[in-house]
Amino acid sequence: MNKSLFLDIKTTTETIDILFNHFLPPTLIESIPILEANNRVLAQDVCSQEDIPNFNRSTMDGYALNARDTFGASSSMPAYLNIAGDVLMGEATHLSLKSNEAARIPTGGMLPENANAVVMIEHTHEIDSKTLEVQKPVGVWENTVCIGQDIKKQSLLFPTSRLLRAYEIGALAAIGQTRVDVYQRLRVGIISTGDEIVPAHSLPGQGQVRDINSFIIGSKVLELGAVPNFYGIVQDRVEMIHDAIKACVSQNDVVLICGGSSVGARDFVIDAISSMGEILVHGVAMRPGKPTIIAKIEDKPVIGLPGHPASTAVVFLVLVQPLLAHLQHTTLSPGYLTATTSRNIPSQPGREDYVRVRIKPDPESSNSKYLAEPIFGPSGLIRPLFEANGLIKIPLDCEGLDKGEELPVMLM
């Protein structure tokens, strides 16, 4: 039997469901400095041990006072208060305001006892060093931040699985947590197969080509915050592929096999995988990418990618990227841009077509619209891949796109 007949072909949606249902995110944890934690995922609940701020703080340059003493004040009927002193920046104040007293306060300064508002400097006038004229009333707690208003003591600040960005890291700094427990980086083993493949640093003889796929995949894995581990180029022999996969599975969370491009080479990969685990998907209704293999070995995902660079890249973007996000305890939000097709793009119903496009500003639009110009070319070439900056999906049941259709383009 020709194993490339793909008797039970799956859609991309079915394939992603299978990946998500069969594989759980690994749970190994490491503690790292918060400055290195951008784009990492929390592996602990974070609670604050303190109120932030831990004092009532002014948000304006002005005068701390009791709001009651300004009620009814206007420029024609100002309120007059006694200036009791100055709040100094960064210092606890020991002032305690009596009725009709105010204290000079800078933005960020600590409110004195009995103050419950700050009037902005712009609405005041110092008659002399002891007397303040207030021309506008302020509400209770106006122009202030109260104790615990930002973050409450003992409250949950971030739950486990929160994706950390610069802003969460700022909040961790605010509560004094300078290290944080995050999930370890995902380890992705990469195997290249194919008798025609030689290492990138060597000079290929006739009939040979350099290993491109390891670099494309390795770069993308790094880009997604995971760690690529390379297992070199394995000859097209079932036992050698078997041994490479075995080592790779034991040392990684995910295994990606950049397949030889011939049917024979793919059969070797299928045979090797079949002897070690369960094949979940063999054949996906997409182009490029139909010969994709998904298997489960020792509860880990092993994915056979097609051999052509463009096919490998598309399958990575469409199927592997969401899997890696899932295994990193997060969801993927790839960038999309809305663009208009620059010409008709044919497609065969019965499969999803992924068309590489060049997104560029529409010269006929004044309103920063974009055109998507399809880039055709054999998927064995690298040029149509690096000339593209976007990927369009033509759905399963669609015979193609007309020129001028507006649609989302996945940024590559």
Add this chain to the structure above:
Amino acid sequence: MNKSLFLDIKTTTETIDILFNHFLPPTLIESIPILEANNRVLAQDVCSQEDIPNFNRSTMDGYALNARDTFGASSSMPAYLNIAGDVLMGEATHLSLKSNEAARIPTGGMLPENANAVVMIEHTHEIDSKTLEVQKPVGVWENTVCIGQDIKKQSLLFPTSRLLRAYEIGALAAIGQTRVDVYQRLRVGIISTGDEIVPAHSLPGQGQVRDINSFIIGSKVLELGAVPNFYGIVQDRVEMIHDAIKACVSQNDVVLICGGSSVGARDFVIDAISSMGEILVHGVAMRPGKPTIIAKIEDKPVIGLPGHPASTAVVFLVLVQPLLAHLQHTTLSPGYLTATTSRNIPSQPGREDYVRVRIKPDPESSNSKYLAEPIFGPSGLIRPLFEANGLIKIPLDCEGLDKGEELPVMLM
């Protein structure tokens, strides 16, 4: 004179123009392995020393032959060819086809001499081990990739300043270039000022707060591929700020000063900068972010950011991010998502308002539309910052947005 009066306030567009016109990208170069070059910018022209591929290659499993010998073939009137032998994967073939001869060839195999096309296995039938029936004609060079078709020898593959992605890295691997000259990472010096600021690892007394801004800015700088260098927290004294800026300018390409939030603290920064270089912008028509300072010291940009975390973050996103991209020899393309405002958002004409929003799926839309829910709150708090995932710009001359307006949201 109160230096915060901002007599010559600039728009954000004017400010970015000033930044781009005054500051050139640094040109220091380093050589790195291509696998580390994702998101780096080429500092050399890359030419290929070889044709890629360096042999005529099959893109299908099938039979190499001369296209002429299949002309007119059909399933009712097949062509019959003699099978001259097998092309082996990854090996030079020494076969030379005579008239009406074909050779078995795998995808990626080398075409024999005198072959100029490949017929797919699906359109053939082997009558016996010596005789091939071909049921469909092929065109000249059909199902092949010719010598140099992907990348031509001596041609320019990528010019200087090309941003490298996984696909460019794949192309570099294809031509055997495993190291590449790129521009060095941008060095960004970060100074915190403010008498109320204490280090994140310490316990603030009353009236004190931890340094949040260094972490937000440092994380964003790392995220953009630049190197943050921290110069600690500097007291609000002109001479101390002066000395910190001087050290920072000499050791970095860009200096960011996270300002104290009070008017007095800002005045110290202005005084220190004025004594060392030229102030280009003092006051930007945006909220938050109005007190932003941009100066030129020793031909390097020195930017004073406002002290509140939300203000610092917004100024970083709107002004500093494009500058860092420019200084990294690239252009910025921040992610945008189209969303609909969930409620009216007021704004004052005469300045750009930047409103933090939470983007979420619109529960009333079946078509994966998004709602942008504004998050209000004092810019001195960190919570409204980490609760947001998007930023909306309300233009200078606009009095606000109505509920239901569709607009682009910058992803945070």
